[in-house]
Amino acid sequence: MNVTLKVWRQSAGEKGRFERYEARNCNPNMSFLEMLDEVNEDLTNSGKEPIVFEHDCREGICGCCSLVINGEPHGPEYRVASCQTYMRSFKDGDVITIEPFRSKAFPVIKDLLVNRGAFDRIIQAGGFISVSTGSAPDANSIPVPKVSADLSMDAAACIGCGACVAACKNGAAMLFVSAKAAHLNLLPQGLAEKDRRVLAMVGTMDAEGFGSCSNTYACEAACPKGITVDFIAKLNRDYALASVRTKLLGTDVAA
Amino acid sequence: MGVSGVLLVAFLTVHMLGNLQIFLGAHALNSYAHFLKISPELLWGFRLAMLGIVAVHILAAIALTLENNGARPVDYLREKSAASYASRTMIVSGIIVALFIAYHLLHFTAHVTNPEFDLLLDEQAKPDVYGMVIAGFSNPLTVAIYLIGVLLLSWHLSHGVSSMFQSLGLRNRRSACLIDSAAYLYAVVIFAGMAAVPAAVYFKLIS
Ligand code: HEM
Ligand code: FES
Numbered sequence: 001m002n003v004t005l006k007v008w009r010q011s012a013g014e015k016g017r018f019e020r021y022e023a024r025n026c027n028p029n030m031s032f033l034e035m036l037d038e039v040n041e042d043l044t045n046s047g048k049e050p051i052v053f054e055h056d057c058r059e060g061i062c063g064c065c066s067l068v069i070n071g072e073p074h075g076p077e078y079r080v081a082s083c084q085t086y087m088r089s090f091k092d093g094d095v096i097t098i099e100p101f102r103s104k105a106f107p108v109i110k111d112l113l114v115n116r117g118a119f120d121r122i123i124q125a126g127g128f129i130s131v132s133t134g135s136a137p138d139a140n141s142i143p144v145p146k147v148s149a150d151l152s153m154d155a156a157a158c159i160g161c162g163a164c165v166a167a168c169k170n171g172a173a174m175l176f177v178s179a180k181a182a183h184l185n186l187l188p189q190g191l192a193e194k195d196r197r198v199l200a201m202v203g204t205m206d207a208e209g210f211g212s213c214s215n216t217y218a219c220e221a222a223c224p225k226g227i228t229v230d231f232i233a234k235l236n237r238d239y240a241l242a243s244v245r246t247k248l249l250g251t252d253v254a255a
Numbered sequence: 256m257g258v259s260g261v262l263l264v265a266f267l268t269v270h271m272l273g274n275l276q277i278f279l280g281a282h283a284l285n286s287y288a289h290f291l292k293i294s295p296e297l298l299w300g301f302r303l304a305m306l307g308i309v310a311v312h313i314l315a316a317i318a319l320t321l322e323n324n325g326a327r328p329v330d331y332l333r334e335k336s337a338a339s340y341a342s343r344t345m346i347v348s349g350i351i352v353a354l355f356i357a358y359h360l361l362h363f364t365a366h367v368t369n370p371e372f373d374l375l376l377d378e379q380a381k382p383d384v385y386g387m388v389i390a391g392f393s394n395p396l397t398v399a400i401y402l403i404g405v406l407l408l409s410w411h412l413s414h415g416v417s418s419m420f421q422s423l424g425l426r427n428r429r430s431a432c433l434i435d436s437a438a439y440l441y442a443v444v445i446f447a448g449m450a451a452v453p454a455a456v457y458f459k460l461i462s
Contacts, residue, residue, distance in 0.1 A: 006332070018332070071335040097332050104326050169336065169343060171326030211326030212319055214345065215418040221337030229421065230428045237424025 001026050001092040005039065007051055008099045010108050018097075021051075028088040032075065033058060033065065035087055036098075052111040060084040060224060063159030066166070067112055068099040073163035073222040081161060081224040101166035105173070105209045116162050118208040119176060123160075125204035126197035127180045129189050148186045155183035157225040164219035164227075170211030175219040177205050178235035179227045185238060195242035195252035202239055256319065257422035259312040260415055264441075266305060267408075271448040277461060278451075281385035285377050288384040313353065320346045341414040348411040355404030363391065392456035401453045409446035416441055 002024050010016030023039050030038075033055055040050035056064040065082035069075035075085040090096060098112060106114040156179075164175035181201055184190030190197070213232060220229045246252050273291075276283045292298055336343065361367040369391065377383040392398050416438035420426040426434050455461050 016329075068331060071331050071333045099331055102327055102329050102331060104328055167336070169327065169338070170323035172323070209326065211323040213422075214319065214323065214342065215414075215421045216336075216338030216342040218336050218338040228428065230426070230431065233421050233424050233426040235424075236422055240424060 001028055001087065001090075003035075003087075003090055003093070004095045006095060006097045007112070009051070009111050010100075011110055016108065026087045028086070030087050031058065031083060032067070032069070032085040032087065033083050052109075052113045054113050055083055058083040061159060063161035066101045066114060066116075066161060066163070068097075068101060068166055070097050071099075073101060073166040074161075074224050079224055079226050081159070081163075084224075101162055103162075103165045103168075103171035103210070105171060106162060106165060114162075116160075118210070119160055119162060119173070121208060122173070122177055122201050122204045123180060126193070126200040127184070129184060129193060131189070142188050144187060152183050152186040155179040155186065155227065155231055158183070158223075158227050159225055161224065163222045163224060165210065167218040167222035168211065168213075169216065169218065170214055171209075172213045172219075173205050173208075173210040174213040174232045174235065175223060175227055175229065177201050178231035181238065182231045182234050185234075191253065194238065195246055198235065198238045198242045199246060202235070256312065256315045257419040259308050259315065260419040261423075262308045263312060264412070264416060264419070266308075267445060271445060274452050275448055277385065277388060278455070281377070281383075284385045284388075285381070285383060289381055309353075309356070313349075316346060316349055339414060341410055342418070345411060345414060348407045351407045352404065352411055355400065355407070358400060359404070362397070363387065388452065389456055389462060392453045395457065398453045398457045402450055405446055405449040408449070409442040412442040412445060413439055 002022065003026065005021045005023055006018045007021060008016055009019045021039050021043075023035050026035050026038070033053070036051060036053060043050045054064045054066055056062045058065070060081040060083060063081075065074075067073075067075065067082040069082065069085065074080060074082045076089050077085055100106075100108050100112045100114050101116075105118045106116055109115050158176060158179035160176060160180075162173075162176065165171055165173050181198055184197065185194045215229070215232075217229050220227070242252070273287060276287050341348070358368075362369065363372075366372040372387045372390070375383040375386045375390070377386070392401070417426075417435045420430075420434050420438070
């Protein structure tokens with residue numbers, strides 16, 4: 001199959017524009033990224049700059065790939081990352097638009113590659129538990145209710161790709177932050193630092209220039225891992241309680 | 256946004272129930288209207304409180320919109336959004352509702368658009384609210400403005416009411432479906448209840 005690509009090309013400090021490329025003789029079962037690899041090989045062979053895009057595992061678990069395909073983060077298929085999108089999802093002769101994740105907090109480095117360092121700084125602010133490491137504790141020394149364990153695992157499925165931010169008209173990062181916070185807050189090991197974590201992560205999120213959630217739920221639809229907006233409601237609840245306890249009463253959940 | 260939304264929704268519900276008393280006749284509506292104005296201190300206290308809530312809601316809406324428009328400086332070429340149209344156009348429906356509320360207050364509260372409403376008195380020589388509503392909705396243009404206003408209000412609420420549960424953290428997987436359906440139903444009920452009065456007067460079902 002043959003398709004035409006309209007790809008966003010942008011170098012540092014430049015405004016950016018769309019360029020058209022032809023991808024010929026694609027196998028319908030090749031992945032979208034393999035198709036881009038082939039286009040890049042042609043570009044390189046003809047002495048042109050290849051298209052820069054991010055990828056690593058190519059099996060939907062690392063969260064590196066980050067393409068907006070035809071106006072949808074990670075493309076047309078439900079609950080898959082860009083790397084797990086295959087050419088069979090398109091038709092021969094299609095014109096496919098490829099853009100980077102767009103948000104003020106994710107500046108474009110080059111072409112389709114954006115800087116998602118803001119996510120790392122949110123994690124550094126509170127996406128951890130403080131324990132002195134030693135030998136591994138006994139598996140069941142801390143009882144965890146099954147419901148909490150399941151919910152926490154659902155939240156931990158987040159691969160931190162940022163499709164939620166890319167899908168949000170407000171460039172809000174609430175789905176990511178709520179999943180990362182809930183994943184620890186739901187467990188006894190995370191409970192001790194819950195209030196501090198929630199305030200620090202939300203504070204960093206705001207400082208990084210993400211917008212505010214207006215509950216349009218575009219994020220949930222774009223998430224390759226099926227993280228639900230229930231975690232956003234939980235984060236709102238946890239944030240309100242943490243603010244009252246910490247700012248008004250001067251205590252926190254641990255006190 | 257969420258907290259001011261809850262207060263506005265509470266006001267709106269009571270306002271709609273109050274309006275519907277027109278179907279119980281002139282006496283019912285007028286005595287309810289007079290009851291609301293028993294004490295000027297309470298009346299003005301309430302009016303100022305409502306004004307404050309609306310101001311908070313509008314200022315928060317403006318701040319939110321400005322911040323969020325800046326958070327995505329470059330748009331997609333042709334965005335395919337899974338978000339509902341109502342959720343993406345809250346500021347537009349909100350502005351139209353604000354204009355409608357201003358018109359509504361000038362019309363039925365301040366009588367700026369119709370100074371002759373000042374002269375309508377009932378048999379106890381108190382303001383005849385029933386007569387005012389009948390006279391007010393005999394004008395097709397006014398009826399059209401009210402219908403459009405309440406239509407956009409319900410459109411605003413069709414996203415706003417469930418959104419406020421989410422913002423306040425009062426929603427989870429189990430309650431999501433119930434809350435969303437109830438919120439949607441609420442928006443429809445508000446439209447029906449609010450539109451019923453101008454429509455009924457215009458089509459001479461009450462006079
Ligand atoms: C006066 C003019 C109004 C303006 C300019 C306005 C504007 C807005 C805006 C911009 C939002 C946020 C939308 C978003 O989440 O993206 C909002 C939310 C909301 N509005 Fe309004 N609005 C107005 C009137 C009203 C009225 C009369 C009511 C109800 C009686 C109402 C109820 C709500 C509710 C419940 C929300 C959701 C709050 C939340 O998300 O937590 N609004 N409004
Ligand atoms: S490349 Fe790892 S998730 Fe797509």
